[in-house]
Amino acid sequence: MSNSSSPSFLKNKIILRVSSLSHLEYCCKRSKIESFYKLEPLPVINGKGIAIIIGNRLHFQYSFGYKDFDRVLVRHRLGGTKRIFEKTIKVDDIEATIRGKYDDLKIIRYKDKKYTSVIEVKTISKKYMWSREIKSAIKQLEMYMWLMKEELEKLGYPLWRRSYIEVYSQRNGMLIRRIPVIYNNDIEEWIKDAIRKFKGLLPMQVPPRAYCKLCPRNVRGLCSWWKAMEEDKRRKDI
Numbered sequence: 001m002s003n004s005s006s007p008s009f010l011k012n013k014i015i016l017r018v019s020s021l022s023h024l025e026y027c028c029k030r031s032k033i034e035s036f037y038k039l040e041p042l043p044v045i046n047g048k049g050i051a052i053i054i055g056n057r058l059h060f061q062y063s064f065g066y067k068d069f070d071r072v073l074v075r076h077r078l079g080g081t082k083r084i085f086e087k088t089i090k091v092d093d094i095e096a097t098i099r100g101k102y103d104d105l106k107i108i109r110y111k112d113k114k115y116t117s118v119i120e121v122k123t124i125s126k127k128y129m130w131s132r133e134i135k136s137a138i139k140q141l142e143m144y145m146w147l148m149k150e151e152l153e154k155l156g157y158p159l160w161r162r163s164y165i166e167v168y169s170q171r172n173g174m175l176i177r178r179i180p181v182i183y184n185n186d187i188e189e190w191i192k193d194a195i196r197k198f199k200g201l202l203p204m205q206v207p208p209r210a211y212c213k214l215c216p217r218n219v220r221g222l223c224s225w226w227k228a229m230e231e232d233k234r235r236k237d238i
Contacts, residue, residue, distance in 0.1 A: 012094060016035050017100060019034075022137070022139040022140035025138075029224070034219060085100060085101065086147065089191065092199075094199075100140075114156070115157060116160060118159070121165075122165060122168070123167075123169070124169065129167060132207055134165075141165055142183070143191070144163075145187075149183070164179065212226055
């Protein structure tokens, strides 16, 4: 597997994707690998990998569920479907740029005013999301809200008190769950701590082995924790 050189913080500037950074709530090592290594696409082997293909297709399909004039207007003024939002913050001696693209939004009308609720779409092949998957999705949406807040206020459609994660089934397309998420005033500090964990200045935590089995194969192939567990298992089997 080809990958970039080992993560280095000798450079003063880094760029982090929201989707990868949010996986810190799932597994610190997964988040770091996805943030700093170039991962090869997962091949479809004996049917494995098809769920990811289906998930990507459904994700695109359900990302445009709320169609009304104000929604179309706000999305257009925000730069359309390809707009990537970003903010740059200073973390110790590093200049970190956080980038991400939201899925959808819904316009809420309340007391003659209009507000924006940001929508994060998730598709799963399981019956439900595991707890760390939910925490990761919440953190992802919190970062999108943080990235978009000021611009939505300038447009006259400020953030509503709640945004939502919508979880759809890959099997039948049905909405399984809608999770409300409020604005996190401490999200920037969470991002700074995440970067400090990547630098080794704060401890990193790994999830139970069951979560490791859900991790993409191209990530597991670069994960020292997974390799250590597999080696320990082989020794016990001898």
